Amino acid sequence: MNRVLVLVPFALDDEGLARRSDQLLEVSLRPDVSYEFRPVKAGPTSFTSPHDWLLLDVALFEAGIGAEDEGFSAVVIDTVSDSGADALRSMLDIPVVAPGRASLIFSLALGRRFGITAQWEPALARYEKVLDEWGLRSRCAGVEHFDTPPDFSSLLTGKEAAILPKMEAACHRLIERGADVICLGSTTMHQAHAHLSSVLDVPVVNPGPLSYKLVETMLGLGLSHSRTAYPKPLVPKPHMLSAMLAAAADTESGSGAENG
Amino acid sequence: MLAPFPLSAEQLALRERQLDAAPLPEGVEVHFKPTKAAPANYVSHHDYVLADVSLLESGLQAQADGYDAVCIDTVSDSGVSALRSLLDIPVVGPGRSMYVMASILGRRFGIVTMWKQWFPLYERVLADIGLTERCAGIRSIDVIPDNRTLLAGKDHAMPLLLEAATALVEVDGADVICLGSTTMHEAHSYLQANLSVPVINPGPLSYFIAEALVALDLSQSKTAYPPPQVPKPDVLHAMLDAAATAEAELDAP
Numbered sequence: 001m002n003r004v005l006v007l008v009p010f011a012l013d014d015e016g017l018a019r020r021s022d023q024l025l026e027v028s029l030r031p032d033v034s035y036e037f038r039p040v041k042a043g044p045t046s047f048t049s050p051h052d053w054l055l056l057d058v059a060l061f062e063a064g065i066g067a068e069d070e071g072f073s074a075v076v077i078d079t080v081s082d083s084g085a086d087a088l089r090s091m092l093d094i095p096v097v098a099p100g101r102a103s104l105i106f107s108l109a110l111g112r113r114f115g116i117t118a119q120w121e122p123a124l125a126r127y128e129k130v131l132d133e134w135g136l137r138s139r140c141a142g143v144e145h146f147d148t149p150p151d152f153s154s155l156l157t158g159k160e161a162a163i164l165p166k167m168e169a170a171c172h173r174l175i176e177r178g179a180d181v182i183c184l185g186s187t188t189m190h191q192a193h194a195h196l197s198s199v200l201d202v203p204v205v206n207p208g209p210l211s212y213k214l215v216e217t218m219l220g221l222g223l224s225h226s227r228t229a230y231p232k233p234l235v236p237k238p239h240m241l242s243a244m245l246a247a248a249a250d251t252e253s254g255s256g257a258e259n260g
Numbered sequence: 261m262l263a264p265f266p267l268s269a270e271q272l273a274l275r276e277r278q279l280d281a282a283p284l285p286e287g288v289e290v291h292f293k294p295t296k297a298a299p300a301n302y303v304s305h306h307d308y309v310l311a312d313v314s315l316l317e318s319g320l321q322a323q324a325d326g327y328d329a330v331c332i333d334t335v336s337d338s339g340v341s342a343l344r345s346l347l348d349i350p351v352v353g354p355g356r357s358m359y360v361m362a363s364i365l366g367r368r369f370g371i372v373t374m375w376k377q378w379f380p381l382y383e384r385v386l387a388d389i390g391l392t393e394r395c396a397g398i399r400s401i402d403v404i405p406d407n408r409t410l411l412a413g414k415d416h417a418m419p420l421l422l423e424a425a426t427a428l429v430e431v432d433g434a435d436v437i438c439l440g441s442t443t444m445h446e447a448h449s450y451l452q453a454n455l456s457v458p459v460i461n462p463g464p465l466s467y468f469i470a471e472a473l474v475a476l477d478l479s480q481s482k483t484a485y486p487p488p489q490v491p492k493p494d495v496l497h498a499m500l501d502a503a504a505t506a507e508a509e510l511d512a513p
Contacts, residue, residue, distance in 0.1 A: 027476050030286050098364075101364065105391075108356070108389045108390055108391065109353070109356045109357055109360045109389065109469075110478065110479070110480050110481055111480065111481030111484035112481075112484045113484075135393055135394070138390060139390040175483070180483035180484040181484070197477065201482060201483065202481050202482070202483050203478050203479060203481050206476065210472070210476060213472035213475055213476060214364070214472070216285065216468070217465070217468040217469065217472060220285065220468055221282050221464055222282070222452075223361070223365060223460065224458060225365045225366065225458070226365055226366030226367075226435035226436050226457045226458050227456060227457065228429065228435035228456065228457050229365075229366035229367040229368075229435035230366075
């Protein structure tokens with residue numbers, strides 16, 4: 001049995017984690033691969049500023065750094081921001097799948113120009129960054145948001161009737177702008193995938209489930225990221241990371257107590 | 261899996277050995293099918309057109325025949341665009357699948373291949389999918405390939421392929437190596453054992469991508485590959501039957 005560690009970018013409770021792991025139900029998967037969802041110990045509250053991006057890089061890096069020693073065969077990052085993925089790749093020999101770049105690049109094999117759905121206006125800056133980093137701007141028809149603040153724990157649950165029409169409208173705007181493939185801009189949008197696929201004439205890429213199939217492909221073919229592209233550090237400092245995140249979690253629970 | 265040439269059972273078996281590279285995904289069966297006729301090789305625009313039309317004809321009934329996906333057994337991705345315009349099931353080009361996977365695994369990939377005459381095939385697909393800038397280089401070993409017997413009798417090619425792949429990594433800056441042809445699959449394990457970067461075997465990758473697409477209920481975009489207003493399958497079948505007959509007459513003593 002191959003065990004895969006899925007790193008969840010927020011310190012969620014069991015219910016929040018379950019809504020994340022529901023992504024596994026949206027695709028048929030190999031019976032010999034199992035998935036374990038693990039939240040970070042601490043992290044940013046929003047995801048709209050370089051401050052938040054950096055905190056999430058550190059949090060996800062720490063959450064996955066021991067994955068190989070723990071016997072996992074692969075790591076998946078449960079966020080299209082791919083936070084922490086590059087750092088984890090530099091430390092781990094097992095595949096680390098980053099669904100953001102994977103879904104955008106994968107869409108190039110399905111169509112000519114992809115469009116990205118974003119949650120709300122403050123989320124746009126992050127996509128701008130990724131498009132430049134990955135040199136994909138010329139293949140991007142646009143990024144359209146549906147003006148809904150994200151809920152990283154309950155996702156769309158209970159708000160489907162209000163949100164789905166707005167998401168659908170954002171997809172239609174992308175198609176009008178020339179998109180022939182839609183990439184969901186967050187793994188937290190997975191609950192909308194079935195609906196959008198059924199009403200749109202273009203393929204809709206669901207980044208979480210795609211990342212599981214890429215894990216299967218990499219494990220099946222013995223592939224992993226390039227060590228040349230992601231060189232190891234000369235002096236690894238896992239203890240430093242571990243101490244920083246423990247301190248972050250302590251601080252968060254302390255401030256929570258003060259507030260509560 | 262559409263093999264791009266008319267092949268004997270023995271020649272087809274050499275291509276089928278790609279299936280041994282990795283255990284197939286659960287529940288997947290792969291059938292190989294040769295074309296009725298083909299260009300002698302893939303080195304000129306004359307050949308590209310013949311390759312496209314022969315592979316289109318070979319695959320256009322796949323959906324009606326009950327297949328869940330079509331793979332093309334050539335990194336040139338010949339016939340892929342036209343087949344995508346006719347079929348709703350996924351049509352997987354190993355070339356584009358390989359460049360996509362390489363871009364997911366590293367920053368810049370290199371392509372190692374048998375001869376320079378194949379370079380335009382790579383350049384066409386890279387430009388088509390917008391990944392030209394991710395390609396660090398293409399190197400050939402200048403050994404004339406045999407698209408029917410593959411690498412049989414070409415043991416001398418192995419160290420040359422390794423040398424070229426090493427130069428792609430050390431000189432050109434590639435951090436992933438792509439094999440420039442599904443016919444080079446026999447070199448994959450040797451290269452992977454001797455290189456420190458990932459080496460992608462395009463044929464086996466394409467079966468996994470096909471299975472993933474079926475599992476995800478994803479397929480090519482019909483907006484990107486619009487269907488024809490008047491499909492002409494009968495015309496295509498007649499053309500390829502005529503092509504096969506013309507070839508047989510030419511071969512007859």
